Amino acid sequence: MNSAAEVSSPPRDARSFRRRLIGFIAVGEVGVLAAMALLIAFFWLIEPAFLSERNIRAILNVVSFVGIIAIGQTILLVAGEFDLSVGSVAGLSAVVAAKLMTAAALPVTTGILGGIGVGALIGLLNGLIVVRLGIPAFIQTLGMLFIGQGLIQVVTGGYPVYPLPEAINTIGGTDLAFGLGWSFAFFIIAAIAADFVLRRTVLGRNLYATGGNKEVAHLVGIDTNAYKIGAFIVVGALSAIAGMFVMADLGSGGTSIGSGWELTVIAGVVVGGVSLFGGAGTVAGGVVGILMLKVVQSGLVVIGVNSNWQQIAVGVIMVMAVGLDIMRRRYFIAGA
Amino acid sequence: MSTVQAPLFSATAIAKNFGGVQALRGVDFDVTSGEIHALLGQNGAGKSTLVKILNGVHPAGSYTGTIQLDRRVVSFASPADARSNGVGYVPQEIEVLEQLSVAENVFAGRTGLGDGVLVHQRKLEQRAGEIFADLGIDINPKAYVAALTSAQRHLVMIARALVLKPRVLMLDEPTASLSGTEVDALFSVLRRLKAQGVAMIYITHRLPEVLAICDRATVLRDGQVAVRIAREDFDAEAFIFSMSGQRLQRLFPEHAAPVGAPCALEVRHLTVAGHSGAVHGAKDISLRVAAGEIVGLAGLLGSGRSEILHGIYGRVPAEGEIQVAGQLKSIKSPSDARAAGIALLTEDRKRDGLLFNLPVGANITIGNLAPLSRNGMVRGGLERSSILAAMRALNVKASSPQASVTHLSGGNQQKLLFARVLMRAPKVLLLDEPTKGVDAATRHEIYRLVVELAGKGVALLIVASELEELIGLCDRCLVVADGRIVDEFGRGQGGEDRVLRSVTAAQAERHALAAQASS
């Protein structure tokens, strides 16, 4: 979104646009953006190929998949819960959709709706169990991560679903602009919409209240349970959509779609200033955080760092980002 | 204290700056052994900041000035450091470990009653029980803190400071949520500590307490010492004047119960379950409040007053009938209550009131966004202007609607919450401890506000621990004991003694009944 646009081409518009941009992006996100700009400059100085068209496109393409989930995860974190099952849900929804289109020979649209339905249903289940039975989200969604992985094997028997209907390959292969396709378009639109919802709508404000203090939110008449369950459903559905976009991109319902995404997504949004404790953060921040994480991963590859060190770098960056954020808050509040 | 005695604990030229806000500008303060020194001042004057510096919450290095204990310069790095030097502290905000028992909370950070690292649970409970007996309170040391009311939590914190046997004890508004009998019990403990030579710093907004127990008073104003007053010159009006620079004509604004006004709230046979022996529920409560009438619920801590309000507001499951303006309402949740025109101001600002993740403005409008939005979208300009109007109407002092609520003073936080409940123009307003932790001048503003609302036809039902305040403000008082209404009297028909008599009589009756049942 804004940030992505800014990376590829700085705003050339009038001053008012920049003022509004800065006003639009809260201080927290500006910090991450600045850090990202530095990192980009660093990688580019070492290896100018880092800013090659191909590499930028590759980064943005990957970001569009995990970014879609990051949008949902940000909303859920703001509401005070989180979901570790997003990767499994993405994979499961993709293979279910693939099976519906191939083995069950249903129309493509039905298959896609079925995939989204699976994601939404798992979200609903997660939400109901967390909210009504009081099982911590950590446990419930960790359990769901395993259940989902198991179900992927059950549904596919361990083999990728292939070939897929032509329509799916078309979705995956379309080049809308700059080599980016439908997944990127969906990501941008969903991110702008979600950011708007959190910033400007009553629903968004109520989500912040719910994540900030559930009891207070309840006392001012907000149905906190409904908001939390709703956020779980949104995460589930968005994970499903992301999974299906990857499937379309690959041209097959692979069994490893989404594996390991849960941690990338959480690490990314946390780098972008979304609080793990609920009630704080923005979609813009979460998305910028994911982008930054992917920039680092890609940059390390491009400058030729050993892959083990890449993992280490990701870990260090996440802890540093959160540490810097805590320091920044302390500085602003306590004034050193 | 007229004898000239070297101070046991003293601070010189203390200054503290919070990122641009100068909270303290060179304060000198001292307290001698066996003295209770009152620290007074309006909300935001810097009282809490001073005691937080004196016991290491704001560690050495984050302020300027020197602290001396026993004529030795000390600098505390943390509250634990202060504790080990014999300096105890009861913070203003409740800080308890909800998942632990009362006894464990009392000894938190200082077990040491066992062998090495092991904890002797039984000894802890026994010692905690003794301290509570001392304080004259009836809390089971085994109970979980999560089940306690905020007043009971406060007593747990006081007990936590007392187990240390400190030489210097700082109490930051220890009585803000306590009622008469608990305050009396606390005072007898403080008097005994005084006799043992403990030096105490006592912060309060309740001036009668200063007259009752303090030996000296220091008034802070805008982070500076405005005046120091010896016991001989104590005078409530002078205190108020030196704190605020205002003279108050009369404490309670005039208000007469409306005659022949329609009934706004009628509650019949309301029953609310109590919890885990710490709090009485409400048992078969019936009451009426007319439009424009101010009714008070008087009673002791844990008597079930808050539970009555919570039952009416749908916060806790309740049985019984609730009518608003003659119409039967089914209230199962706070949102039902709000739809019926009922609003509740909760007692514990930190736990049930403020949203610390949202700024001042959003804290005011949360739950009230429907009229400020179109198609679900908040209308920024309209929201901002109504926030500013609400802040102006209630005189909420914050730098802007975007400011954080964390560092507003207690009184301003309270006014902010008032602004939130008033934004919906409720027909029935339930107030739980509306002046808790609020300074004298702001209290006065709140009294005026209450009377003004009554004048507009709002029905008010108020719980307040300070009986003098409740009786002065309300047209009619209902006395609650053990979850039942045991007495009722109108303005001028009784005072604090009547409340205490009714409560004692009700308790005696209950004990007699219990004795009868068991024989």
Ligand SMILES: Nc1ncnc2c1ncn2[C@@H]1O[C@H](COP(=O)(O)OP(=O)(O)OP(=O)(O)O)[C@@H](O)[C@H]1O
């Ligand atoms: N941690 C903090 N960060 C920034 N400002 C602070 C902080 N703590 C206090 N302040 C500010 O310092 C001033 C003094 O606050 P303090 O809490 O000492 O007042 P107080 O006299 O205890 O008031 P009250 O009677 O409401 O408890 C206020 O303006 C307050 O907003």
Ligand SMILES: [Mg+2]
């Ligand atoms: Mg204070």
